[in-house]
Amino acid sequence: MLESEKEFALSAVQAAAAICRRVQSGIALDSLDKKDRSPVTVADFAVQALISGRLAEQFPDDALVGEEGADQLREASAEELRNRVVAEVQAARDDDPTSETVLNWIDRGQAAGGAQGRFWVLDPIDGTKGFLRKEQYAIALALIENGQVQLGVLGCPNLPDSMDQATGPDAGYAFVAVKGEGSQAAKMPADGTLGELSPIAVSSSDDPASARRCESVESGHASHDEMAQIAEKAQMTGEPVRLDSQAKYATVARGESVAYIRLSPDASYTEKIWDHAAGEIVVTEAGGVVTDLLGKPLDFTQGRGLVNNRGIIATNAALHERVVRATAEVLGF
Ligand code: AMP
Ligand code: MG
Numbered sequence: 076m077l078e079s080e081k082e083f084a085l086s087a088v089q090a091a092a093a094i095c096r097r098v099q100s101g102i103a104l105d106s107l108d109k110k111d112r113s114p115v116t117v118a119d120f121a122v123q124a125l126i127s128g129r130l131a132e133q134f135p136d137d138a139l140v141g142e143e144g145a146d147q148l149r150e151a152s153a154e155e156l157r158n159r160v161v162a163e164v165q166a167a168r169d170d171d172p173t174s175e176t177v178l179n180w181i182d183r184g185q186a187a188g189g190a191q192g193r194f195w196v197l198d199p200i201d202g203t204k205g206f207l208r209k210e211q212y213a214i215a216l217a218l219i220e221n222g223q224v225q226l227g228v229l230g231c232p233n234l235p236d237s238m239d240q241a242t243g244p245d246a247g248y249a250f251v252a253v254k255g256e257g258s259q260a261a262k263m264p265a266d267g268t269l270g271e272l273s274p275i276a277v278s279s280s281d282d283p284a285s286a287r288r289c290e291s292v293e294s295g296h297a298s299h300d301e302m303a304q305i306a307e308k309a310q311m312t313g314e315p316v317r318l319d320s321q322a323k324y325a326t327v328a329r330g331e332s333v334a335y336i337r338l339s340p341d342a343s344y345t346e347k348i349w350d351h352a353a354g355e356i357v358v359t360e361a362g363g364v365v366t367d368l369l370g371k372p373l374d375f376t377q378g379r380g381l382v383n384n385r386g387i388i389a390t391n392a393a394l395h396e397r398v399v400r401a402t403a404e405v406l407g408f
Contacts, residue, residue: 077218077226077253080134084216085251087129088230089269091122091199091214092247094163095232096265099206115203116156119143120181121163122199122214127180128164128172130195137218138194140379141184142349148178188348190376193220198349202320204293209233210242213320217352222376225254227353230263231322238289238316238331250275250325252360258328277363277391278330283310286333286394289326292317298340301405305336308401309394324354327389328361334398337387338368338406345380351387358389365389369408370399 098118123143130139148157161174172180186194195218202212214230229250233242240246244265251272252258262270280286288311291297306315316332323335337346355365355373366372367384374383388398402408 076256080218080226081251081253083129083133084218084226084228085249085269087126088214088216088228088249089263089267090129090167091126092230092232092263093267094118094121094125094167095200095206095212095214097166098163099209102207102209104209112203112207113156113159115200115206117159117163118206119200119203120145120148120160121167123184123197124160124164124177124180125167126197126199126216127183128168128176131180131183138186138192139184139197140186140188140194140348141181141197141199142347143181143199144185145178145181148181188219188375188378190222193218195219196349196352198321198347198353201350202322205233205319208319210292211318211320211322213322213325215321215349215353217356219348219352219375222374223254224352224356224375227252227356229321229325229353229357231320231325232263232265234322234325238318238326248325250328250357252356254356254360256360258357258361260325260329275329275361277327277358277361278333279393280333280391281393283394283397284312286311287313287316287331288334288336289316289318289323289332290336291323292319294340296337296339298338302336302338304405305338305398305401308404309397311394311398321350321354324358324389327363327391328357330361330391333391333394335387335389336398336402338402339386342385345382346384346387347380348375351381354389362392363390364392364395366395366399368402368406
């Protein structure tokens, strides 16, 4: 099922990865000191415009819930940024869309989501800090119908074959899952090709001691101390692997890590649907389980935010109950 949607999503994410790589190659790592975030801003807007534009052409009746809106780009003072975004979108297409068309595509991603109907969810660049550090980031695209995630694609342009390897020109993977049909991965290297899709599965280990877990790099996004306490309670004694973006879900789905725990330092933080929709289906279709910190399923029916959930626990299934129990003990649920 959803064959044409699957093909569309993989192709869109592949084209988006090319934009990201081109923009990222222009970042000098020493420029990070100068706090120039403009490369990631350019790529973020350009990817949303590209995918939204393709969506408008191929599935004109489908809405899009995207992270970005074009208000900032429409300001007179944003002319240089706007021109860079438009140039990236034009370079990625055979035609030359006008600036207004590109801005309208970006704004087309401002749908509200909700419990009814069919809409796509896009995080054009998830893990913007990882993108700037030339580490992990992801392009995350999912399809939701009547509140249920039906399809998800994660493009991870810098993800190596194994987390123990450094990233390089051969790195890059795409992950795809269709509800009821399992998860697959294909190599998506910098040469622009997409390898053959093959099935992936979570780790079958139920031994917490030998298990590797992953978590966010940024302490502003995840409370490393509390997550370490949870892991200790669950007897997961291994050092966590830190990586940005939904690439964390991908490492659980392909069996490299057994758990991804996400606990914001801000207890009132509402997780966003574009940060989890694609990752959730890629993990569950690979045999894993994804819930919030209380063990509740993620509720995608509430608009742009996961307002009925707090945090994330994604595991290989075998260790899920253990992590949920440990979380309840540490957080006093
Ligand atoms: P990560 O790559 O795991 O650091 O997560 C990146 C995502 O964190 C971004 O896409 C943001 O939507 C999200 N984020 C931003 N602020 C917070 C916060 N205070 N707590 C949790 N997540 C956040
Ligand atoms: Mg994000």
